[in-house]
Amino acid sequence: MAPRLSPRKARRFLFASTLCFSCTLLCYSLLLRSPPSMHIEGYQQLSCPLPPASGGKKLLQKMPPCPLSAAALPPSSTEEPRTSTAWSGRNHTEHSQIRRVSPKPTEHQMYPLGNSTATPRYGHKRLPQAIIVGVKKGGTRAVLEFIRVHPEVRAMGTEPHFFDRNYERGLDWYRNLMPRSVDRQITVEKTPSYFVTRDAPRRISHMSPKVKLIVVVRNPVTRAISDYTQTLSKKPDIPSFSELAFRNQTSGEVDTAWNAIRIGLYALHLQPWLSHFPISQMHFVSGERLITDPAGEMARVQDFLGLKRLVTDKHFYFNKTKGFPCLKKPGGGGAPRCLGKSKGRTHVQINTEDIEQLRDFYRPHNIKFYEIVGQDFHWE
Numbered sequence: 001m002a003p004r005l006s007p008r009k010a011r012r013f014l015f016a017s018t019l020c021f022s023c024t025l026l027c028y029s030l031l032l033r034s035p036p037s038m039h040i041e042g043y044q045q046l047s048c049p050l051p052p053a054s055g056g057k058k059l060l061q062k063m064p065p066c067p068l069s070a071a072a073l074p075p076s077s078t079e080e081p082r083t084s085t086a087w088s089g090r091n092h093t094e095h096s097q098i099r100r101v102s103p104k105p106t107e108h109q110m111y112p113l114g115n116s117t118a119t120p121r122y123g124h125k126r127l128p129q130a131i132i133v134g135v136k137k138g139g140t141r142a143v144l145e146f147i148r149v150h151p152e153v154r155a156m157g158t159e160p161h162f163f164d165r166n167y168e169r170g171l172d173w174y175r176n177l178m179p180r181s182v183d184r185q186i187t188v189e190k191t192p193s194y195f196v197t198r199d200a201p202r203r204i205s206h207m208s209p210k211v212k213l214i215v216v217v218r219n220p221v222t223r224a225i226s227d228y229t230q231t232l233s234k235k236p237d238i239p240s241f242s243e244l245a246f247r248n249q250t251s252g253e254v255d256t257a258w259n260a261i262r263i264g265l266y267a268l269h270l271q272p273w274l275s276h277f278p279i280s281q282m283h284f285v286s287g288e289r290l291i292t293d294p295a296g297e298m299a300r301v302q303d304f305l306g307l308k309r310l311v312t313d314k315h316f317y318f319n320k321t322k323g324f325p326c327l328k329k330p331g332g333g334g335a336p337r338c339l340g341k342s343k344g345r346t347h348v349q350i351n352t353e354d355i356e357q358l359r360d361f362y363r364p365h366n367i368k369f370y371e372i373v374g375q376d377f378h379w380e
């Protein structure tokens with residue numbers, strides 16, 4: 001017969017069993033609890049989880065793309081992961097799932113140079129709000145490369161030639177070529193031949209009457225020689241510059257049918273633009289000042305585009321070998337960035353008499369151009 005417990009002992013037994021059960025439950029719950037959130041000094045955890053901290057294979061698995069919280073990013077690069085192949089030659093995304101939060105980013109961290117052409121996964125492809133429409137050999141590549149340093153600019157790297165050669169492909173085709181951008185960013189493209197394309201002003205205004213137009217102009221004589229030098233580099237058998245530039249070399253009659261000459265008649269080409277856009281919607285960059293004072297010219301371009309002046313003299317240095325201003329590498333180290341070999345070629349030597357004749361020819365056209373745009377470019 002089992003010994004009978006007194007009521008007092010029974011209560012003690014019940015209390016001891018409950019205590020023991022509760023302890024077991026507590027231990028289990030502590031063991032099975034999810035790991036505490038990881039805090040790493042100097043890093044801010046974003047909304048995406050870190051990869052699990054154990055299991056070798058799992059660590060090698062790629063995590064799904066993680067949207068970055070705006071607060072975690074420096075002001076320049078909010079919402080936009082960029083690849084920076086243009087500068088380092090390596091293709092790495094600047095934003096990882098955890099990002100270092102330095103107390104005050106340096107200017108280069110804030111505004112990394114070389115807003116690359118790589119398309120981020122989000123944002124929208126938009127029709128350009130600004131177009132560098134000309135002129136060929138004026139310095140259009142330099143302006144595009146310099147302005148795309150700005151964090152609020154997204155630029156198409158190649159020339160789409162939509163409004164001259166590809167118009168029948170339609171606006172959706174054109175839009176699809178553009179890099180993705182977020183709301184506060186503007187999309188820019190450059191195609192220098194638009195300036196001399198008869199239908200381009202009408203077509204562009206039809207796309208967007210508010211689009212901002214940038215024209216990079218350069219002394220038309222130097223521009224013509226630059227144009228000829230480029231053609232000669234591709235077709236070495238073409239006639240001499242003087243043979244092409246003058247209808248009659250003895251009389252000095254200039255051949256305005258030759259494109260290299262015709263493009264330099266800026267006042268003439270400007271007229272159709274003014275039938276579709278107010279002059280205030282056009283900005284003229286001096287190709288000469290772009291070389292001697294890139295920061296000054298770019299300040300004016302940023303003002304025109306309604307952007308904060310973030311591309312400044314800190315971004316440029318004069319490269320003696322190249323003979324042109326180049327962009328500094330972000331952070332100071334490594335190779336800086338100059339434009340390619342096709343920019344800044346040594347020009348073909350043209351005799352002084354021919355140059356003088358061309359200057360005389362262009363003078364009245366230049367003066368007319370200065371009057372229309374209200375700026376003297378001093379092309380003497």
Ligand SMILES: Nc1ncnc2c1ncn2[C@@H]1O[C@H](COP(=O)(O)OS(=O)(=O)O)[C@@H](OP(=O)(O)O)[C@H]1O
Pocket residue numbers: 135136137138139140141142192226227287290291324325326338339342343344345
């Ligand atoms: N920073 C810098 N580096 C190199 N080159 C520079 C720069 N700034 C302006 N330029 C001048 O740009 C000229 C080429 O103009 P474009 O870019 O408009 O040419 S193109 O129409 O796109 O072919 C090019 O003409 P050339 O010197 O005749 O080659 C340059 O004089």
